[in-house]
Amino acid sequence: MTTLAEPLLAHASRTLPRYTSYPTALAFQPAADDALTRAWLDAIQPTDALSIYVHIPFCERLCWYCGCHTSVPNGYDRIAAFVGQLARELELWADALPPHAGAGHVHFGGGSPNSLTTADFTDLMASIAHRFTLRPGAEVAVELDPGHLDSGFALGLGAAGVTRASLGVQTFDPDVQRRVNRIQPFERVEAAVADIRRGGVAAINFDMMYGLPGQTPDNVAASLETALSLAPDRVALFGYAHVPWMKKHQAMIRAEDLADVAGRWSQAEAAEAVLLAHGYVRIGMDHYAHPDDPMAAQLASGGLRRNFQGYTDDPAAVLIGLGPSAISAFPQGFAQNASRVDHWAAAVETGRLPVARQLATTAEDRLRGAVIERLMCDLEIDVGSVCLDHGFAVATLDEGLASARMLAGDGLCTVAGRLVRVSPELSRLVRVVAACFDRQPAPAPKKHSLAI
């Protein structure tokens, strides 16, 4: 375990995008209609596989640290209405698609997809499989809140076609759980995992956190040890992003109860030490995979990707996002649905794809995006080769390389010619290096999270 010395500490204190896309969603512009999105859909080829993301914007409870688009519905009426609107949206997208190669990945996120009834979730999944045509061996992943996971829902996931379940575990420390309004004893998570596996879903992911109020390196490490006793296939380790000016409920967490940057680094290091000791493979800046998990193989083969769900082994170039705030991605740009449920529903009712923001990417955006994605995934990039591969002059991004050389002086990376490398031990800070190739002129410190 290493402590973070100056000047790396200063870099870890920067607020930066997580680069789940490039340009990031902050660059998207208001969309007057869905014409551009429909043009991008028209350009899909019969050989193009799809990825489908479904956003369920409801939860049984509001965790104080949450940064997601979600709300507590207080009864099922709102959810039932939403499910009907979502079914209509699904038809709109499916009708707008030309012939394609089917969906290789489906991901249900939120919010909590298990806020739906088993019957509604099963029907929704069947509609997706029918209207988008699942490819053989398709991965169907669902995010779950184990604190409110009905046993019948968990047992039915396999029959509904789910192949991977991702559980928000975060911490097992009772005091930390109380401080963030997320009480879920180990026995509840253990039972959820057992039900999911008994229902036929073999692959299990856990989300774990550091940087929450009351967390220390010791109790973070203890939570990881407990989590690994349930043998998850993947673990995502996220630092809490305290942005109460954007997420009002985070005001329930007092800034003075949070560890400073050095403390956050120590907590993340403690968690990682446990994961590595148990044989998990480090993936990018915040994921860890069991060596038998497909993501470890993707990393080894250079096929790891990054999308709005984080790291993925999904190679699809076309992502269709359903539900409020969901983002669709195309080779030509991005389209984001209206974030407010009522705005999204009103658009769907009129038969319009509910796109509210969009961005047509330029060839230079795609070049920078490729450099950033490969760096975020592989921790190394031959910038000159990527420039040539994209039809640009080899020196196009030399300004970014000059910035990377300055970081190299601080020990954050190495730069040899146009080859940039970040050491695995500093992978948590890779987005600081990736930012060198981001054209966005002005940082938006209040809208991004700490680099660590």
Ligand code: SF4
């Ligand atoms: S269950 Fe998940 S999505 Fe819902 S409020 Fe808690 S952290 Fe946010």
